[in-house]
Amino acid sequence: MTHYFLAEPPASPAKTGVLLINLGTPAAPTAAAVKPYLREFLSDQRVVELPRWLWQTVLRGIILPFRSGKSAHGYQKIWQSEGSPLYVYTERSALALEQHLRKAMADAPLVAFAMTYGAPSVADTIARLKQQGVSRLLVLPLYPQYAASAGGAALDKVWQVLLQQRNQMSVRSISRYYDHPGYIQALAGKIEQHWQQHGRGDKLMLSFHGIPQAQHNAGDPYPQECRQTAVLLAQQLKLAESDYIVAFQSQFGKAKWIGPSTQDLLVSLPKNGVKKLDVVCPGFAADCLETLEEIALQGREDFYAAGGTQYQYIPCLNDDSAWIEALAALVQTHLHGWG
Numbered sequence: 157m158t159h160y161f162l163a164e165p166p167a168s169p170a171k172t173g174v175l176l177i178n179l180g181t182p183a184a185p186t187a188a189a190v191k192p193y194l195r196e197f198l199s200d201q202r203v204v205e206l207p208r209w210l211w212q213t214v215l216r217g218i219i220l221p222f223r224s225g226k227s228a229h230g231y232q233k234i235w236q237s238e239g240s241p242l243y244v245y246t247e248r249s250a251l252a253l254e255q256h257l258r259k260a261m262a263d264a265p266l267v268a269f270a271m272t273y274g275a276p277s278v279a280d281t282i283a284r285l286k287q288q289g290v291s292r293l294l295v296l297p298l299y300p301q302y303a304a305s306a307g308g309a310a311l312d313k314v315w316q317v318l319l320q321q322r323n324q325m326s327v328r329s330i331s332r333y334y335d336h337p338g339y340i341q342a343l344a345g346k347i348e349q350h351w352q353q354h355g356r357g358d359k360l361m362l363s364f365h366g367i368p369q370a371q372h373n374a375g376d377p378y379p380q381e382c383r384q385t386a387v388l389l390a391q392q393l394k395l396a397e398s399d400y401i402v403a404f405q406s407q408f409g410k411a412k413w414i415g416p417s418t419q420d421l422l423v424s425l426p427k428n429g430v431k432k433l434d435v436v437c438p439g440f441a442a443d444c445l446e447t448l449e450e451i452a453l454q455g456r457e458d459f460y461a462a463g464g465t466q467y468q469y470i471p472c473l474n475d476d477s478a479w480i481e482a483l484a485a486l487v488q489t490h491l492h493g494w495g
């Protein structure tokens with residue numbers, strides 16, 4: 157195999173950079189913009205682990221023509237004046253983190269954000285940071301719980317860039333933060349604040365994005381990390397086991413996914429006496445299609461249709477100051493003693 161290593165300018169004074177990575181999102185809420193985004197995302201073999209020839213035929217022939225329009229319709233319901241919520245909150249979090257670190261540290265790092273799929277790409281963002289003199293890079297995918305299909309896929313993009321570098325940067329990565337006290341406290345604070353303002357339901361649902369059961373069987377630690385987040389959160393909120401329930405949402409395709417399914421529970425809970433439900437999505441750092449459309453809008457409709465009488469969606473941490481403070485502490489811990 158021939159390698160082509162990037163041409164590099166001479167080294168400038170060493171700087172440190174922090175790179176936040178999120179999933180990516182279409183550039184516009186239209187089928188034309190959703191299609192290339194979904195093609196790139198769903199072509200990643202970390203996400204769909206089927207033989208390439210088989211999956212590409214199904215993806216291009218069946219999934220993309222149908223799913224792009226349906227997804228675009230969902231995005232239209234949640235799109236903000238500044239763009240896709242996932243993009244808007246990720247960008248704001250990076251800006252807020254940089255400002256916070258500047259106040260907290262003498263030699264504060266540059267902070268940038270990138271998307272695993274779509275723009276700004278990990279490759280372009282690392283190239284820009286390198287031009288700005290960054291030779292030490294701390295990478296943090298914005299997924300509290302590690303799944304190969306999310307955090308793993310984000311970090312793959314970083315390693316792919318490193319493989320091409322002539323003068324390789326030093327890299328540290330944070331592959332997960334599901335049990336970080338600052339994350340747990342920020343989440344608990346958000347939920348408590350919501351309860352103080354709006355009252356409390358009969359049960360709190362902690363809804364995490366799902367993954368295929370086969371990926372977990374092959375060794376993906378994701379569901380255990382979600383459950384551990386739930387236990388720590390319950391301890392912080394002093395909840396009994398009967399006060400909350402862990403569920404997994406956004407099932408895609410016909411294969412078995414890890415459960416219990418959020419969708420199924422939204423229908424069965426009212427029939428089992430839970431008429432007032434609070435839902436929070438601790439696995440999502442930023443509100444997005446899967447939280448705002450699938451949970452806050454569609455979930456509410458399904459819960460009421462099944463006999464529920466009160467449904468409260470508690471937003472993600474987004475760029476809340478308590479979370480940015482915790483994120484800054486997490487970053488500072490991992491920068492400690494570096495250069």
Ligand SMILES: C=CC1=C(C)c2cc3[nH]c(cc4nc(cc5[nH]c(cc1n2)c(C)c5CCC(=O)O)C(CCC(=O)O)=C4C)c(C)c3C=C
Nearest residue numbers: 179180181182203227242303305306365367408444445446
């Ligand atoms: C095989 C399919 C998928 C796996 C595995 C998967 C894992 C996974 N995803 C997230 C976070 C997000 N996913 C989002 C959207 C989304 N996810 C899938 C499929 C899989 N995800 C699809 C097809 C879509 C697109 C939207 C749709 O058509 O329904 C998003 C939101 C993006 C946005 O623009 O708002 C996030 C965030 C995690 C954390 C994860 C594994 C744990």
Ligand SMILES: [Fe+2]
Nearest residue numbers: 179365406446
């Ligand atoms: Fe997803």
Ligand SMILES: [Fe+2]
Nearest residue numbers: 406445446450
């Ligand atoms: Fe979805």
